[in-house]
Amino acid sequence: MSYLVEQSIERLKYNNIRITPQRHAILEFLIEHDSHPTADEIYKALEDRFPSMSVATVYNNLRLFIQLGLVKEMMFGDNSSRFDFSSTEHYHAICSNCGKIEDIYYPGLDDVEIVASNLTGFEVSSHRLEIYGLCPDCQPETQNQN
Incomplete structure (x- = not known):
């Protein structure tokens, strides 16, 4: 596990947020892939590992990460939100x-x-x-x- 993932997990724990496998995977994906993905791209990348996870779960976790300052939402001309780990x-x-x-x-x-x-x-x-x-x-x- 990378230092940034560990640091982010500690921040979640500090805020009394349960570390679910899905949360961990979404954070890890954002940190390891600097492609500024959409929520749908994150979902598609992780759906094989988490078949019961929904797109809504991805969105909800991204909103949580934004509130905690771990992730930034970027909106560009194509009206799609992209997400960026903000270290x-x-x-x-x-x-x-x-x-x-x-x-x-x-x-x-x-x-x-x-x-x-x-x-x-x-x-x-x-x-x-x-x-x-x-x-x-x-x-x-x-x-x-x-």
Whole structure:
């Protein structure tokens, strides 16, 4: 079991939340697969291991993980919610052709909320940065079309 899984399980225990095999599997999947899956993709990946688990179970556990700050819900242009294990603050590069999402860690933006607050007077609660373009796989496709 990875350190992040162990740390997350401890956080659940600390909050008096029972560690079910399904919860453990959903957390583990999110940590090990940085593909920013939808709830349906998580369900499909785990349904062989948990035939009695429903999509609703996945959604309910994701909502719980969001409340505890373990997972972030991301909504993009296609109106589908994607879920991301949030161990460190990071941003996303999104392919406008295939929808692939890559994480970007850029510590230089750590103080962006403070700067925004100082410049605007806003009481900033959070921020999100998304970069759109073509991933390396899609670049040759669009070059061939020209």
